[in-house]
Amino acid sequence: MKTSRTLGLVMIAPAAVMIVLFFLMPVVLTAVFSMTNMTTATGISGGVYQIAPNSLITLKSAMPEIAAEMAEPRYTIDEAGLKAVEGLGLAPAIAAELRAKHAGEIFATRREVERMIKDLAERPSTREVKHISEQFNRSVLNTRFDSKEQLFSSLDGLGFKLTPEQKETVAKTTYTGWTWTTDNFSRMASSPDMARVLFNTVLYVALVLMLFNVGYALLLAIWTHYMPPTPASIFRGIWLLPRITPVVIYVMLWKWLAWDSGFISILMGKFGYPPKNYLLDTAYNAWFFVVLINGFIGASMGMLVFSSAMKAIPKSQFYASEVDGASRWQQIRYIILPQMRWPILFVTCYQTLSLLASFNEILLATNGGPGNATEVWALSAYHTALRNYAGNLEYGLGAAMALVLVVIGVVLSLLYLRVFNYGTLVAKPLIED
Amino acid sequence: MTILPTLKSLTIAAAILASTSVFAFAKDVTISVWAGGTGPNDVYRLDAIEIAAQQLQREAALKGEDLKITVEKKPYSAWEDFKQALTLAAEAKTAPNIVVSGHEDIAPWSQSGLIVPIEDYVDLDSWPLNGIYENLLKIASYNGTVYGIPQDAESRPMFFWKPYMKAIGYSDADLDALPQNVQDGKYTMKNLLEDARKMQDKGLVQPGYGFYPRTSNGPDYWQFYTSFGGTMEEGGKLVFDKAAMARTYQFFADAVKSGVTKKNHIGMPGDQWWKEVATGKAGIWDGGTWHYARLVNQEGLKDFFGNVIFTLIPAGEGGKANTLTHPLVYLLTAGHDKEDTDIAAKLITIASEPRINALHAVKSAHLGISEAESEVDFYSADRWTREATERLLPHANAMPNNSDFGTYWNIMWKNLEASWTGAKTVDAAIGDAESELKSTLGDKIVIR
Numbered sequence: 001m002k003t004s005r006t007l008g009l010v011m012i013a014p015a016a017v018m019i020v021l022f023f024l025m026p027v028v029l030t031a032v033f034s035m036t037n038m039t040t041a042t043g044i045s046g047g048v049y050q051i052a053p054n055s056l057i058t059l060k061s062a063m064p065e066i067a068a069e070m071a072e073p074r075y076t077i078d079e080a081g082l083k084a085v086e087g088l089g090l091a092p093a094i095a096a097e098l099r100a101k102h103a104g105e106i107f108a109t110r111r112e113v114e115r116m117i118k119d120l121a122e123r124p125s126t127r128e129v130k131h132i133s134e135q136f137n138r139s140v141l142n143t144r145f146d147s148k149e150q151l152f153s154s155l156d157g158l159g160f161k162l163t164p165e166q167k168e169t170v171a172k173t174t175y176t177g178w179t180w181t182t183d184n185f186s187r188m189a190s191s192p193d194m195a196r197v198l199f200n201t202v203l204y205v206a207l208v209l210m211l212f213n214v215g216y217a218l219l220l221a222i223w224t225h226y227m228p229p230t231p232a233s234i235f236r237g238i239w240l241l242p243r244i245t246p247v248v249i250y251v252m253l254w255k256w257l258a259w260d261s262g263f264i265s266i267l268m269g270k271f272g273y274p275p276k277n278y279l280l281d282t283a284y285n286a287w288f289f290v291v292l293i294n295g296f297i298g299a300s301m302g303m304l305v306f307s308s309a310m311k312a313i314p315k316s317q318f319y320a321s322e323v324d325g326a327s328r329w330q331q332i333r334y335i336i337l338p339q340m341r342w343p344i345l346f347v348t349c350y351q352t353l354s355l356l357a358s359f360n361e362i363l364l365a366t367n368g369g370p371g372n373a374t375e376v377w378a379l380s381a382y383h384t385a386l387r388n389y390a391g392n393l394e395y396g397l398g399a400a401m402a403l404v405l406v407v408i409g410v411v412l413s414l415l416y417l418r419v420f421n422y423g424t425l426v427a428k429p430l431i432e433d
Numbered sequence: 434m435t436i437l438p439t440l441k442s443l444t445i446a447a448a449i450l451a452s453t454s455v456f457a458f459a460k461d462v463t464i465s466v467w468a469g470g471t472g473p474n475d476v477y478r479l480d481a482i483e484i485a486a487q488q489l490q491r492e493a494a495l496k497g498e499d500l501k502i503t504v505e506k507k508p509y510s511a512w513e514d515f516k517q518a519l520t521l522a523a524e525a526k527t528a529p530n531i532v533v534s535g536h537e538d539i540a541p542w543s544q545s546g547l548i549v550p551i552e553d554y555v556d557l558d559s560w561p562l563n564g565i566y567e568n569l570l571k572i573a574s575y576n577g578t579v580y581g582i583p584q585d586a587e588s589r590p591m592f593f594w595k596p597y598m599k600a601i602g603y604s605d606a607d608l609d610a611l612p613q614n615v616q617d618g619k620y621t622m623k624n625l626l627e628d629a630r631k632m633q634d635k636g637l638v639q640p641g642y643g644f645y646p647r648t649s650n651g652p653d654y655w656q657f658y659t660s661f662g663g664t665m666e667e668g669g670k671l672v673f674d675k676a677a678m679a680r681t682y683q684f685f686a687d688a689v690k691s692g693v694t695k696k697n698h699i700g701m702p703g704d705q706w707w708k709e710v711a712t713g714k715a716g717i718w719d720g721g722t723w724h725y726a727r728l729v730n731q732e733g734l735k736d737f738f739g740n741v742i743f744t745l746i747p748a749g750e751g752g753k754a755n756t757l758t759h760p761l762v763y764l765l766t767a768g769h770d771k772e773d774t775d776i777a778a779k780l781i782t783i784a785s786e787p788r789i790n791a792l793h794a795v796k797s798a799h800l801g802i803s804e805a806e807s808e809v810d811f812y813s814a815d816r817w818t819r820e821a822t823e824r825l826l827p828h829a830n831a832m833p834n835n836s837d838f839g840t841y842w843n844i845m846w847k848n849l850e851a852s853w854t855g856a857k858t859v860d861a862a863i864g865d866a867e868s869e870l871k872s873t874l875g876d877k878i879v880i881r
Binding site: 039040041042043044045047048050052053054057073110111114115118126127129130141142144176186187190191192193255259260261274276277280281282283366367369370371372373386387388389390391392393394 | 512513516517519520524534535537538540541542544545546547550552553554555556557558559575576577578639640650651668669670695696697699700701702705775835836837838839840842843846847850851853854855856857865868869872873
C-alpha cells in the first residue's frame, strides 16, 4: 500500500516539476515583477549606486550644498595617487615625472588631467593614460558602487560629513535599480487609456466568441451534420485551414485583401471607388477585420467539438422525429440544441480564456490601430513590456497588466469548474481503494 | 623507407608549431556587432568595423603581435525588434561587443549598466575622434560622460514634389527660394497645408495625398512639436508644453479634417508609402536624409533633384523652422573581457576615420560626422550629402538623452495617434497625456 503511494509520487514527480517550472513559476514571477518599477533603465538583476549629474538634480532640492560639492569632479595629483601609479607596473619615469612636475596640482576634469599625462616625456598608451588618471580621481561623480557601504565609505573617505539620514537620502536618490512599488496598479486604475483597452478587450472577446467561436461553429456543425459524410469531411477540412496556416501568412493574406493596393481596392476601383486601406480606414473597419480574422481561426475548434457531440446523439431520435413529421428546424430546436448544452458551455469557457490571452493576430493585422482602437489588454501588456522605440521597456507595468489577465483567467476558470460541476466529474469512485 | 621522411617532417612541423605558440604573441578575438534600423544601404555600419579590423591587424603585425580579429555582424532592419533583442540578450549576458543604436538609448542603457562609457577606452583628443562635430559628441554623452561615438548624422527634412508645386503656381525662382523662406519663417505649416490642399483641388494628387507624413511612430514627430514651440527638455528635466503639444496634435487633426492627410495613414504598409512618394503620388511629405538613398537606389526615382525639393520643417505657430538629427552611435556593451572591449573601442575609432565613414554616408545618404569628412572629395562630390549637410545640419536639434524619455514618448505618441484618427478630441488627448505623465513621471517632468 505504502510502496504504491511512494511509487505514485515518484511517477508524478516529473509532471510536478514541469508544472512548477512552466506553469506556476511564470505566474509567480509575473506577480513579483508587477510589484516593481522595473524597466530597461533599472535592469532586472538589481542596481548600483551612482552619483550622476542626473540624480543630483533631485538631490539639489534636499541638500543643495552637499549636492554642489558632489557635482565637482576633481583630479588631484597627491601622494596616494602617485604611490598607486608606481604600483601599476608602468615605466618608473612616469611616476617620477608626475611627482617632480605636477605634485599637488588639481584638475577640474578628466580630460584635462589626461592631456597632462599624455604630455609626459614617456608618453603612455591610451589605456595606460586611463589607468593613471583613475588613480588621481578624488570625486564620486559617475562612479558606480555595488553597495551602500561602498558608497558611504567612499563619501567618508572624501571628507563628506553626512548624517545617517542624509546618507539614506543620498543612497535613495542615487540607486539605479528597481524598487518595490504598487504604482503600477494605481497607474492602471487612473489611466483613461487603460479603461478603453479594457473595454476593447471585452468587446473583442464577446464579438469573436458569440459570432464565430460558438455561433458560427454551431452553424457549421449543424450544416455538416446534415451533409453526406464525404462532402461534410471536406467542408470541415476547409474550415480547419485558417487554424493550421501559419498565422503570419494567414494575416498577410487578409492584409493583401484589405490594403490600398489589395483585392478589395482593386475590385471597388472597377466601380469607380478610389483605393483605400480598408483594414485601417476606420475603427469600425479595423474591428470588422479583427473579428473576422480571429473568428475564422477560432470557429474550427467549436465546429469539431460540436460535430462530434452531434454524432453522439442517438440516430434513433432523428428517425423518430422524422416519422413524427418534424422539420429540420424542429430537430435542431428540440433534439440537437438541448443535448449540446454542455459542449456549448465548454467551448464558450475554453475560448473565453484563449481569446483573453491571444493578441498575435491583432498585432500582425492592425498592431492595435488605428489610434489604439483595437488595442486589447494582452497586446497592450506586450507593447508596454517588450516594445518601446526609445529602448526603455517597462517590465514592471507590463507584468502588472499581465497579472490582471492571469487573475481574470483564474477567476473565470474557477467559475467554469463550478459551472461544469468539476467536483462530480472527479468524485471518488464508489469502488473502494 | 616511405614512412620515415613523413614522420620526420611531421615532427619538425610540430616542433615549429610548438615554438611559435610559445614565443609569438597570438590572439584570436571575435568581436560581435549588432546594428538596428539597417537596410541594404546601411551595411557600412557593420562593414566599417570589418574594414577597421583589417587595419588593426596590420598595425598589430607591425608591432610583432599576431592578432586575428573575426567580426560577427548582425543587422536588424526594424528598430523595436532590435531593441527588444538587444535588451533581452544583455540581460541574459549574451550582448554583442558593439552596438549601433540611436543616441536616446544611452540614458536607460547606461543607467542599467548595459553599456560602458567609451571615453574609458579611447582618446578623444586624438584623430579622428577629436575631429567629430562637438554637438554630435554631446548628443552621444550622458551625465557628462561620452558613452558613444557618433556613427552617422542625419536630419529629417520636408520634401516637396516639384512638378506639383509648379502646377499650383510656384516659379523656378520661388522654388529655389523655398528653403530660405522656410528657414526665415516666411513659409509656415499653415502654407504647407494650403499648398497640399491646392494640389488636391487641382486634381494633381488624390484626396489624402496632399501631405503624406511618416506612417509610423518615430523621431520625426518631435520636429513638429518643436515647430509649434515645444521644448523636450530643460535643465535635465523633461518638459511637456501643453499649448505647443495641443498645436501639434491640432495640426494633424486639421490635416485629416481638411482631407489632405488620410485618417488611416498610420500603420499603412511601409513599402506602399515608399512607392507612392517615389512616383509622385504624394505632394508633400517628411522623411529622413537617408530616404534619398532608398528613393534613388530601390524605388527608381532617377531624377531626384529634378522632381524633389527639400527644406527644414517649416515653423508653426509659436515655434521655429527646425530639423532633428538622430545620430546613431557606436556603443560598447558591458560584461565582456576588458581586452576585447579595448579592441572593440579601437575598431570603433578606426571606423570613424573620414574616408571609412564617408563610405557609409554616401551609400546610405546619411550625413558625415566630422568636418574632415566634408573635405573628403568622395563625400563632397556627392550633391545630396553636400547640400543636405549645408542646408540642414546647422539647424538640427536632437532628442534628449533621458532615461524617462521613452515613457514620455509613448504617451505623446499614443495620444497623437488618437487625436489624428479622431478616437479622441485634441483637448481630451492633451488632458489624458497630462494626467498619465503626472501619474507616471511625477516631478521628473515639468508640465506647463
